[in-house]
Every structure is written in structure tokens, then in C-alpha cells.
Amino acid sequence: MKSAVETLNPTRVRLTVEVPFEELKDSLDAAYKKINQQVTVKGFRKGKIPARVIDQRFGRGAVLEEAVNDALPKFYTEAVNEAELNVLGQPEVDITELKDGETLNFTAEVDIRPEIEIPDYSGIEVEVDAVEVTDEDVEKSVEQLRERFASTTPVERAAAEGDVLTIDLEAKVEGEVLEDGVAGGVSYTIGSGELLDGIDEAVTGLESGGEATFTSQLKGGSAEGKDAEVTVKVTQVAARELPELDDEFAQLASEFDTLDELKADSRKRLENMKQYDQATQAQERVLEKLLELVEVPVPEKLLEDEVHTRKHNLENHQLAQMGLDLAKYLEIQGKSAEDFEAETREQAVKGIKTQFVLDELVNKEKLNVNQEELTEHLMRRAQSSGMSPDQFAQAVVEGGQVPMLVGEVARGKALAVVVEAATVKDTNGEVVDLSDEEEASEGGETVEADEAKSEA
Numbered sequence: 001m002k003s004a005v006e007t008l009n010p011t012r013v014r015l016t017v018e019v020p021f022e023e024l025k026d027s028l029d030a031a032y033k034k035i036n037q038q039v040t041v042k043g044f045r046k047g048k049i050p051a052r053v054i055d056q057r058f059g060r061g062a063v064l065e066e067a068v069n070d071a072l073p074k075f076y077t078e079a080v081n082e083a084e085l086n087v088l089g090q091p092e093v094d095i096t097e098l099k100d101g102e103t104l105n106f107t108a109e110v111d112i113r114p115e116i117e118i119p120d121y122s123g124i125e126v127e128v129d130a131v132e133v134t135d136e137d138v139e140k141s142v143e144q145l146r147e148r149f150a151s152t153t154p155v156e157r158a159a160a161e162g163d164v165l166t167i168d169l170e171a172k173v174e175g176e177v178l179e180d181g182v183a184g185g186v187s188y189t190i191g192s193g194e195l196l197d198g199i200d201e202a203v204t205g206l207e208s209g210g211e212a213t214f215t216s217q218l219k220g221g222s223a224e225g226k227d228a229e230v231t232v233k234v235t236q237v238a239a240r241e242l243p244e245l246d247d248e249f250a251q252l253a254s255e256f257d258t259l260d261e262l263k264a265d266s267r268k269r270l271e272n273m274k275q276y277d278q279a280t281q282a283q284e285r286v287l288e289k290l291l292e293l294v295e296v297p298v299p300e301k302l303l304e305d306e307v308h309t310r311k312h313n314l315e316n317h318q319l320a321q322m323g324l325d326l327a328k329y330l331e332i333q334g335k336s337a338e339d340f341e342a343e344t345r346e347q348a349v350k351g352i353k354t355q356f357v358l359d360e361l362v363n364k365e366k367l368n369v370n371q372e373e374l375t376e377h378l379m380r381r382a383q384s385s386g387m388s389p390d391q392f393a394q395a396v397v398e399g400g401q402v403p404m405l406v407g408e409v410a411r412g413k414a415l416a417v418v419v420e421a422a423t424v425k426d427t428n429g430e431v432v433d434l435s436d437e438e439e440a441s442e443g444g445e446t447v448e449a450d451e452a453k454s455e456a
Contacts, residue, residue: 003079010114011299015079015091019104023075024067031066064100076108086113088302111299116360119293122421126285130426131274133267141266145253146245152238158205159237161191165203166236171218171228180221181228185235196230206234220323279434282424283415287354290418296353306348359407361414369409377409 002018035054036047044053054063072093080087091110098104152164159165165188171181190200196216206212211233218228243249250262315326324332330340361367382392396402424432 001075001078003082005083005085008109010297011302012109012111013083013085015076015083015108015110017075017079017106017108019071019075019106021099021102021104024071024104027067027071028063030070031063034066035063060100064098068095068098068104071104072106075104075106079108080110085110087111088113088299089305111301113356113359114297114299116294116296116356118357118360118364121290121293121418124286124289124293124418124422125425126282126289126422127425127427128278128281128285128432129274130428130430131271131278133270133274137270138263138267141270142245142263145266146242146249149249149253150240150242152240154208155237155239156208157237158207159190159203159210159234161200161204162189162240164189164238164240165234166238167203168233168235170231171223172231173218173223173226173228178221178223178228181223189240199230199232202230202232203234206237208234208237210234278426278432282422282432282434283419286419286422286424287415289422291350291353291357294353294357296356298349298352302352303345303348306352307344310344310348355411358411358414361417362410365414365417367410367413367417369406369413373409373413374406377405377412381405 001020001023004016006014006016008014032051032054035058036049039049039054039058040046041049041053041057044050051063076091076093088111091108093106093108095104095106155163167186167188168184169182169186171178173181186195188195188199188203190204196219198214198216202212202214203210211231213229213231215227216230218224218226243252245259247258250256250259254262254265256262256265314329319325319329326340330337333340335343378393378396379389382389385392387395396405419434424434426432
């Protein structure tokens with residue numbers, strides 16, 4: 001077999017392959033055997049029909065077609081390996097010549113990973129938010145904890161903001177009560193912004209047994225988007241009571257004995273969260289700077305496939321779980337279809353470039369992934385997917401996704417190498433030491449994965 005490579009552009013090549021006919025012998029034998037098992041000829045036992053009879057009855061062309069279909073993948077793979085190509089996706093194959101007993105010639109156009117030159121990235125400088133936890137931040141955190149331990153007590157007075165009501169609802173559209181427009185015993189907190197627009201004004205001032213009617217646009221159900229006449233009846237008014245902020249509350253809500261200890265722990269937790277956010281911000285901004293330094297051509301076919309995949313996942317998984325279609329999602333987001341298309345394409349380009357650059361860094365820095373790093377990453381992914389580690393691991397193995405996970409870990413390590421070499425300062429001008437955060441996230445998810453979560 002002879003093969004030659006023609007570069008069509010930085011991300012696509014054309015292979016020209018010439019195969020001597022004798023190299024098709026195994027595939028021809030397999031073709032005759034396969035046809036033998038599929039057809040019957042009077043006077044011959046099944047599977048024992050001579051080749052010349054098959055040629056006469058069914059045509060030599062049918063045999064050649066079967067043999068070529070069997071042989072092409074093998075010859076294509078040999079040509080790819082011989083040229084040491086890093087191919088992407090499936091090739092477009094065209095048989096240019098097939099002469100029985102002489103030769104098989106074909107071409108195969110396929111996308112390849114572009115050659116990328118990684119420049120010196122040690123000079124990258126980025127700015128991130130400073131880690132600052134104020135007294136107000138701590139008070140807000142403790143107040144949120146306090147809210148979780150609030151109790152309610154029925155009261156005999158008019159309902160006011162913050163009260164928890166038990167209500168019955170009935171919705172009518174064009175004078176007809178909707179089948180799914182009746183609900184009883186619904187708990188609602190005045191001012192929460194839940195349920196229907198206009199309900200806060202309707203129930204404020206009502207006592208137990210009080211009733212009001214208001215008009216509101218329905219947010220879901222069989223008449224979603226239509227204006228409905230809603231009757232609300234209050235069956236109970238309850239006041240929310242917050243526990244006193246003292247040592248007794250600290251003992252109730254935490255493992256600490258005093259309120260001061262609880263506040264100190266809240267401050268530490270907030271600092272840790274902001275440090276983690278700071279490290280994530282540093283990764284994102286360093287990656288952006290790195291991508292600006294590198295020229296990365298993107299294969300058009302790969303880009304189109306990635307855009308299609310992102311749209312499919314959004315429409316059929318993320319939005320479907322929320323009970324939305326794409327049109328409703330775009331309406332909520334205030335985006336046009338053109339805006340959505342442009343943003344999806346931009347995100348896809350960035351994702352592909354990120355993978356190419358980080359993969360090249362993995363090779364350049366000779367980074368390896370050990371079993372401990374892979375296991376730790378698998379545990380993280382299992383947790384985010386809502387599956388047990390064993391279930392997730394089984395799904396990964398059965399789906400042949402282990403190489404994908406290894407790639408994610410390796411790219412995470414590559415990005416950590418660049419972040420370590422970069423200069424990261426906070427908004428106060430102080431150099432940020434990210435070594436602890438990098439160790440915690442090394443082998444973790446790349447920025448691509450974080451972006452995917454944000455989109456979800």
C-alpha cells in the first residue's frame with residue numbers, strides 16, 4: 001500500500017491511498033463467505049456455493065463492493081498511522097479507482113488537530129478580587145442560619161409582610177375554573193416573591209377567613225401565559241419568630257458553645273469560600289490570557305458538531321428538566337435566536353481552543369495522571385451527577401469514558417502549571433499565593449467543565 005498526505009488547511013488533510021489488488025484477498029474471501037451465508041442457489045448446499053457461481057448469479061460487482069467496504073477502514077487506519085496524523089472525527093472517503101485484479105485507489109479527507117506552538121507563559125499577569133470578609137458578611141451569614149431555625153405561631157390579626165399564610169387558591173380564565181387551577185392548604189410567606197404576581201397586595205391585611213380576588217398572568221399549567229382571575233382565601237395567619245442571637249442559639253444551630261465561636265467559624269468559612277472563588281477566578285483569567293497568546297485554528301466540522309451538541313444538551317436535557325423549550329428560555333433570557341447562536345458558537349470555539357491548548361501543554365510538560373488523581377476526580381464528578389461513586393464508575397467504564405476523564409484530569413494539571421507560573425495579584429495590589437488552592441483542585445475539573453455547569 002502507498003499513501004500520500006496533502007495539507008488542505010491547518011486543520012484538514014487529504015490522504016491519497018493506492019492499494020495493490022492482492023492486498024484485498026482476505027476481504028474478498030470474507031465477502032464470498034458472507035454472501036454464501038445470505039443466499040441460496042438450487043443444487044448447492046448453503047455456504048458451499050463456489051465463487052464463480054456467486055459471480056455469475058449475483059455479479060462480481062456485489063462481491064467487490066462488500067470486500068472494499070470491509071477493507072477500507074483497515075487501509076485508512078494504516079495510512080493515518082503511517083503519516084502519524086492526529087485525526088478528529090470521521091473521514092470523507094471517495095473511491096477514485098477500482099480495477100478488478102489490479103488496484104484500489106481512494107482519497108480520504110479528515111480533520112486533524114492543528115500544530116500548536118505554546119509560547120512562554122511565565123509573563124502572564126492577572127488581577128483577581130481580594131479576599132475580604134466584612135462584619136456585615138458575617139452578620140448576614142449568621143442571620144441566614146437564624147432564618148433556618150425560625151418558628152411560626154398562629155395569630156389572630158391582619159396578615160403583614162413576613163407572615164406565613166395557609167391559603168386556598170382558585171383560578172378562572174374567561175369565567176371558567178381551570179382543572180389545574182385549584183389548590184388548597186398552600187403555605188405562602190408574604191414578600192417571598194413566589195407564586196403569582198399581585199398575591200402579596202391581595203393577602204396583606206386579610207385575617208384568617210378573609211378572601212380577595214386579583215388578576216395575574218399564570219406562570220405555568222394548562223393556561224400558562226394567560227391572564228386569570230384568582231381568588232385567594234386565607235385559612236391561617238402565622239407569625240414567624242426568630243430565635244434570639246445568643247449562646248443558646250449557637251448551641252442549637254452548631255457544634256459551638258458560644259455565639260462568638262459561631263461567628264468566628266462563619267468568618268473562616270466565608271474566607272475559605274472567597275479564597276476558592278479567587279482561585280477559580282485566577283484560573284479563568286490566566287486561561288483567557290494564555291488563549292490570547294496562542295494561535296489556534298479550529299476545524300470547521302468539529303466546531304459545527306460541538307455547536308450542535310451544546311444546543312442538543314441544552315434543549316433536551318437542561319431545559320427539558322425545567323419544563324422549558326428553547327423559545328421560552330430565550331424569552332426569559334431576553335435574547336434573540338441570533339444572539340443565542342452567536343453565543344453558543346463563541347463558547348464552542350473557546351471550549352475547543354482550550355482543549356487543544358491544554359492537551360498540547362500536557363504533552364509539552366509531560367504530565368501524567370495517577371490512579372489517586374483519577375479516583376479523586378471520579379468522586380467529584382459522581383457527587384455533581386447525583387450518583388454514587390460505584391454507579392458513576394460503572395457508567396464511565398461501560399460507556400468507554402475513562403480516557404475522557406483522564407483527559408480532564410490532565411488538562412486540569414496543565415492549567416495549574418500555567419497558573420503557578422503566572423503572577424496573580426488582587427485588587428489591593430497584593431501578590432496572591434494560590435499554592436493551597438491549586439493543590440486542592442489539581443486533577444480537578446478544567447474551566448471548560450465549570451463553564452458547562454454555569455450554562456446548566
